Amino acid sequence: MRQLFLLIIVSTSLITGKSYNDKISGIIIDDNTGYPIPQVNIYLPNEKIGTTTNIDGRFVIEGTITFPAIIQISHIGYTTINQVLDSLPNQQLKFYLKQELINMDELVVTATRTKRKISNTAIATEVINRKDIENSGSRNVAELLSQRAGVSLQTSVAGGSILNILGMDSRYILILIDGQPITGKFNNRVSLDQILTDQLASVEIVKGPGSSLYGSEAMAGVINLITEKNNKLREINISSRYGNTQNNINEYGIKNGSSNFGINFIQPVNNLVFDITMNIEELQKDKSVQEIDIDNVKKIVLGSNINWNINDRNKLNFKSSIYDQIDNGTTKLMNTNTDIDRKNFSLSNQTNYRNGWNINQTLLTNNYARNYIQKRPWGTLEKDDLTTEKHLEYEILINKKNKLNELNAGFEVYRANYSSDRINSGKQEIISKSLFGQYDLNIKNKINMIFGMRYDDYSKDYRVFSPRLGLMYIFSEKFKIRTSWGKGFRAPSFLERYIDWNNVAFNYLIEGNPELKPERSNGINVGLDYSRNSNNQISLAYYYTNFENLIQDYTKRKGVLSYQNIYAANFSGFELMYQLRMSNTWETKWVFNWVKNRDSDNNPIPNTIPFSISGYLNFNILNNFINNSINVKWVAPYKPQEFDVKTATYILSKDKLNGYALINSRLTIKIKNSINLSLVLNNLGNYTNENYGPFIGRAAYLEISTKLKKGNKE
Amino acid sequence: MRKFLFGVSIFLMLPFIGCEDNKADDTEGALQIIEVTTDNVSDGPYYFNLVTGKKDASTWHIVYQNLDVPFGNSVYQMPSIALSTSSMLNIDSNNEFESITTYPDASTFAPEAGRMQYGGPNTALSYDMAIHKVGVSDDSYIIYDTVTHKVFKVHFDEYSGGIVIFRYAELID
Numbered sequence: 001m002r003q004l005f006l007l008i009i010v011s012t013s014l015i016t017g018k019s020y021n022d023k024i025s026g027i028i029i030d031d032n033t034g035y036p037i038p039q040v041n042i043y044l045p046n047e048k049i050g051t052t053t054n055i056d057g058r059f060v061i062e063g064t065i066t067f068p069a070i071i072q073i074s075h076i077g078y079t080t081i082n083q084v085l086d087s088l089p090n091q092q093l094k095f096y097l098k099q100e101l102i103n104m105d106e107l108v109v110t111a112t113r114t115k116r117k118i119s120n121t122a123i124a125t126e127v128i129n130r131k132d133i134e135n136s137g138s139r140n141v142a143e144l145l146s147q148r149a150g151v152s153l154q155t156s157v158a159g160g161s162i163l164n165i166l167g168m169d170s171r172y173i174l175i176l177i178d179g180q181p182i183t184g185k186f187n188n189r190v191s192l193d194q195i196l197t198d199q200l201a202s203v204e205i206v207k208g209p210g211s212s213l214y215g216s217e218a219m220a221g222v223i224n225l226i227t228e229k230n231n232k233l234r235e236i237n238i239s240s241r242y243g244n245t246q247n248n249i250n251e252y253g254i255k256n257g258s259s260n261f262g263i264n265f266i267q268p269v270n271n272l273v274f275d276i277t278m279n280i281e282e283l284q285k286d287k288s289v290q291e292i293d294i295d296n297v298k299k300i301v302l303g304s305n306i307n308w309n310i311n312d313r314n315k316l317n318f319k320s321s322i323y324d325q326i327d328n329g330t331t332k333l334m335n336t337n338t339d340i341d342r343k344n345f346s347l348s349n350q351t352n353y354r355n356g357w358n359i360n361q362t363l364l365t366n367n368y369a370r371n372y373i374q375k376r377p378w379g380t381l382e383k384d385d386l387t388t389e390k391h392l393e394y395e396i397l398i399n400k401k402n403k404l405n406e407l408n409a410g411f412e413v414y415r416a417n418y419s420s421d422r423i424n425s426g427k428q429e430i431i432s433k434s435l436f437g438q439y440d441l442n443i444k445n446k447i448n449m450i451f452g453m454r455y456d457d458y459s460k461d462y463r464v465f466s467p468r469l470g471l472m473y474i475f476s477e478k479f480k481i482r483t484s485w486g487k488g489f490r491a492p493s494f495l496e497r498y499i500d501w502n503n504v505a506f507n508y509l510i511e512g513n514p515e516l517k518p519e520r521s522n523g524i525n526v527g528l529d530y531s532r533n534s535n536n537q538i539s540l541a542y543y544y545t546n547f548e549n550l551i552q553d554y555t556k557r558k559g560v561l562s563y564q565n566i567y568a569a570n571f572s573g574f575e576l577m578y579q580l581r582m583s584n585t586w587e588t589k590w591v592f593n594w595v596k597n598r599d600s601d602n603n604p605i606p607n608t609i610p611f612s613i614s615g616y617l618n619f620n621i622l623n624n625f626i627n628n629s630i631n632v633k634w635v636a637p638y639k640p641q642e643f644d645v646k647t648a649t650y651i652l653s654k655d656k657l658n659g660y661a662l663i664n665s666r667l668t669i670k671i672k673n674s675i676n677l678s679l680v681l682n683n684l685g686n687y688t689n690e691n692y693g694p695f696i697g698r699a700a701y702l703e704i705s706t707k708l709k710k711g712n713k714e
Numbered sequence: 715m716r717k718f719l720f721g722v723s724i725f726l727m728l729p730f731i732g733c734e735d736n737k738a739d740d741t742e743g744a745l746q747i748i749e750v751t752t753d754n755v756s757d758g759p760y761y762f763n764l765v766t767g768k769k770d771a772s773t774w775h776i777v778y779q780n781l782d783v784p785f786g787n788s789v790y791q792m793p794s795i796a797l798s799t800s801s802m803l804n805i806d807s808n809n810e811f812e813s814i815t816t817y818p819d820a821s822t823f824a825p826e827a828g829r830m831q832y833g834g835p836n837t838a839l840s841y842d843m844a845i846h847k848v849g850v851s852d853d854s855y856i857i858y859d860t861v862t863h864k865v866f867k868v869h870f871d872e873y874s875g876g877i878v879i880f881r882y883a884e885l886i887d
Contacts, residue, residue: 333751333874374875382875508790558789 026093122470135629137680142192149614150593174218184368209488212452212468219488219521243701404442492516568600590615606641754876794832811869
């Protein structure tokens, strides 16, 4: 009976041409590098079955397959292959995927908190990808962003950097690392020169108020520094560089240069992927702010990122970042020592459910300590200030996707402790609870709408509601328009609320104001995108943001300064961006930026650069043996701010600063397949301005780097 | 690797090294330049006698003290340098301190009259509110003592936390 049953089945399959439990296996290889590609999607559309490649780029797909069958092989950043299989292959298949010319449609996370293609979100987002970062020749995030039009670098009291973005102080731009806040601000700002570019995979910039997703500080925009490289292959990257500035060489000789050594190690072990990074940087007489007496700066970064794919539904991620910076300054009258420690740890779990629901939970702790010591050369201790900040946060993010629409909702709670010799009672604490939600509605692949809102409750002090609306309309394959409106806020900092500090040298007192209200913003963006093809894109954006309750210091009474909510302003401008990749060997990108910023009396706001242009040209010659990147930035004449002694306020300088251009060049020679030698020349025109920057003139560094992939090259 | 990097870097930096200024000073040996470190201004005014080379509150040429300076509605105490009434001043903004070996014509000296004090046109010490730092002037101050008829050149080198370093030398024609 059983034999008869088998005979019937075999006969039926022969007659219908169908087979059962067919098995296709193969390997997917990068056509350019020859290395296998993990996580490639393999799909049989007629059979509706699919799989993905493993760490070694191999796949096995099983099921009932009708031949001839179509097999689809796709991966972000590669051209999709559709191939017809006439019959069941009797050996392993081998496919070579070609990298797409330009990746203008990259995945971004900042606009929605989940990975989405840039083209599929109504919130305009700009991406500086890893290649752009490498070509920029910049050592830290401050240098990287300052190369961009509309961004300028200013000095801070501590010798760090203050970014001015579109005429706006960087304290109104929320800076995140992998979507999480950075603890340890000095003078209410994150020192972006403390974040080295070697750590970064990309930088995402979202313009316009973003508090509906991220809460405080996202008044004018969000900059998310992405460190996760998404690389699943065994890999070792090592780089070492040495450089110096012309001024330093003239004054101190070549030995007082700056050096950097970095190593990145990626090792997959079964379902675990370990990504370990270490970077050591030492700057000698190479401060970016020459006004500050710092002779020697050492920065050490240790980072780890461990991903564990427990099973198809559960993922666990552990991230750690330990940063240590030591600044030493020596003059005839004072020796200074600043020690900055930053320790960040996060543990997150992602669970995917069959019905499209995903739950992501994150627990993170950030600790920051800054110890500043002033000691006279003859031994007298003048100052020993310690500031510490501890941030403990739990976040749950619920995500539901269907074919066109997506819901993101979440809850955050954090406790922040701040202790400093400069604040009232020496220690303060704040607890914040936040609820947020965002719904992305897609109508017939023509219209994408975003509805978002967030409610922040800062203990008993104040509560803030931040809404956001976004709309994208796709006219055709070439044209789309994006517009968004949102509200943002910045909660008053610990220092602004609780500072209690007497400046002994100048005999004045600064008192905090616990009654300060949050600063508020209300902004709209409108943008038009034109894509001629995947290698040619123009976008034009207009933005207008109104600010209220801005916090400003004032003279409370004789000899006493404090803070109050008095200041209002509106910032507006246009930005035109053009990207073009002419071939595999030539690409260029240009940004034109026009800014008009006014206070409530319609007076121009100092330090606003009204017009600037930035761009780069990158090209390969001699069959990719030599790569050259030239970055250019031109800043139009503008009026900086100066301090008016009579009114004790910052006013617009009467004299304009002349326009200037900054040119950086990076030349990379491929010595061997895995070894590159790069020469970077920054500020070729040697332009400096000792009052307003740039403070460093012409500089050069030499870098040798190697990338060793341990996967089996096919 | 470090040696290799260093070696290649030296080669690449050669064009820069070629631009180095040679600031060798062949006049410095002729004058005896004396360096003075003041007391902390928050402890009280600091008076200095250039002729005796000593701190002297009764007979002095230079005083370093806090001045009440109005800022808006408030008054701050700012460090400031002034001269005695028996001293006359000439300001040299064009020459390096070390290269000044002779004194100018007597008719070019005038009372200090707040010129080198805080807020003056040639203030010796200034305060940059942008970075909250006191800076020193690059000017050289030529001081004529009308009592002893001696002439001195003075340069303020550094300010830090209330203390100033200055150098001076007597100019002999």
